[in-house]
Amino acid sequence: PYVNTKDILEKANKEYYAVAAFNINNLEFLQAIVEGGIEKKSPLIIETSEGAMKYAGMGDPLRGASLFVKMVREFADSLDIPIALHLDHGKNFKYIISAIKAGYSSVMIDASDKPLEENIKTTKDIVRIAHAAGVSVEAELGKLAGIEDNVASSESVLVNPDEAKYFVEETQVDFLAPAIGTSHGAFKFKGEAKLDFDRLKKVKELTKMPLVLHGASSVVQEMVEIAENYGADFGGSKGVPSDILKETVRLGINKVNTDTDLRMAFVAGLREFLQNNPKEFDPRKYMGTAKTYVKKVVSDRLELLGSANKA
Numbered sequence: 001p002y003v004n005t006k007d008i009l010e011k012a013n014k015e016y017y018a019v020a021a022f023n024i025n026n027l028e029f030l031q032a033i034v035e036g037g038i039e040k041k042s043p044l045i046i047e048t049s050e051g052a053m054k055y056a057g058m059g060d061p062l063r064g065a066s067l068f069v070k071m072v073r074e075f076a077d078s079l080d081i082p083i084a085l086h087l088d089h090g091k092n093f094k095y096i097i098s099a100i101k102a103g104y105s106s107v108m109i110d111a112s113d114k115p116l117e118e119n120i121k122t123t124k125d126i127v128r129i130a131h132a133a134g135v136s137v138e139a140e141l142g143k144l145a146g147i148e149d150n151v152a153s154s155e156s157v158l159v160n161p162d163e164a165k166y167f168v169e170e171t172q173v174d175f176l177a178p179a180i181g182t183s184h185g186a187f188k189f190k191g192e193a194k195l196d197f198d199r200l201k202k203v204k205e206l207t208k209m210p211l212v213l214h215g216a217s218s219v220v221q222e223m224v225e226i227a228e229n230y231g232a233d234f235g236g237s238k239g240v241p242s243d244i245l246k247e248t249v250r251l252g253i254n255k256v257n258t259d260t261d262l263r264m265a266f267v268a269g270l271r272e273f274l275q276n277n278p279k280e281f282d283p284r285k286y287m288g289t290a291k292t293y294v295k296k297v298v299s300d301r302l303e304l305l306g307s308a309n310k311a
């Protein structure tokens with residue numbers, strides 16, 4: 001069934017497991033993710049960025065949002081696993097309202113680049129509107145290094161646990177993304193991968209609510225090798241190691257945003273197939289391996305996060 005993200009995350013919060021939130025831009029990624037969820041009997045959170053809404057809607061974000069709702073609902077309404085649709089990194093009021101109007105389960109209002117009081121005010125505005133429409137809300141505290149807020153910020157700004165308690169009380173958000181040292185993309189760490197577990201622990205103790213980890217892709221070595229075998233250059237790529245990811249779940253992360261790992265799996269499959277099948281031009285064939293690899297990464301991640309058999 002098509003459900004509210006909050007329902008999925010409240011259960012995960014109670015039972016101390018995490019649910020992956022997988023980003024999509026097209027049909028093929030959605031198909032592969034849904035296949036993984038069915039195989040693992042796992043709840044699924046499908047999420048789209050504002051850019052994805054624009055891309056799917058060919059420049060019209062409301063049309064894009066509505067297309068994604070219809071696609072996801074077609075799958076969700078016909079399956080036993082709970083599936084939610086979430087707007088990732090909502091920053092533009094028009095896009096957030098479009099997602100709510102189109103029927104998204106939840107929206108993120110990302111005002112983490114603003115001073116605390118402004119983040120609170122903006123988040124409160126969105127919570128009031130979203131909750132009136134039965135839509136749940138995610139917000140963020142702290143900043144991820146790498147590309148954040150369309151600005152390359154070299155330093156990540158880690159969450160302040162006391163601020164987090166004040167923030168959630170003031171805003172009444174449904175789930176919170178505390179920055180604890182991750183960053184978006186495939187180049188997360190120069191040296192050793194390290195996250196601030198202590199801050200995460202404190203935020204969980206103080207808020208007791210479902211928490212979100214952004215920048216949570218692992219950069220799956222198997223996929224890097226296949227892709228590089230067929231012409232990719234992913235030198236220097238490094239993600240969140242599985243053991244560190246598992247530790248964040250143990251400490252209270254319940255939603256794990258995963259985009260890069262699916263992108264790398266898809267392009268690995270695409271490169272491999274195209275190189276080995278010079279005569280093929282049926283998209284259902286040349287995107288077949290790509291979808292299979294995405295499904296594999298999805299299934300492994302659902303298992304790792306503990307949401308398998310939780311549907």
Ligand SMILES: O=C(COP(=O)(O)O)NO
Binds near residue numbers: 023183184217218
């Ligand atoms: O945080 C993410 C995805 O992060 P990755 O680049 O690590 O997949 N989306 O909001």
Ligand SMILES: [Ca+2]
Binds near residue numbers: 112113142144148
């Ligand atoms: Ca942010």
Ligand code: NA
Binds near residue numbers: 086087088138
């Ligand atoms: Na999000």
Ligand SMILES: [Zn+2]
Binds near residue numbers: 257
């Ligand atoms: Zn993110």
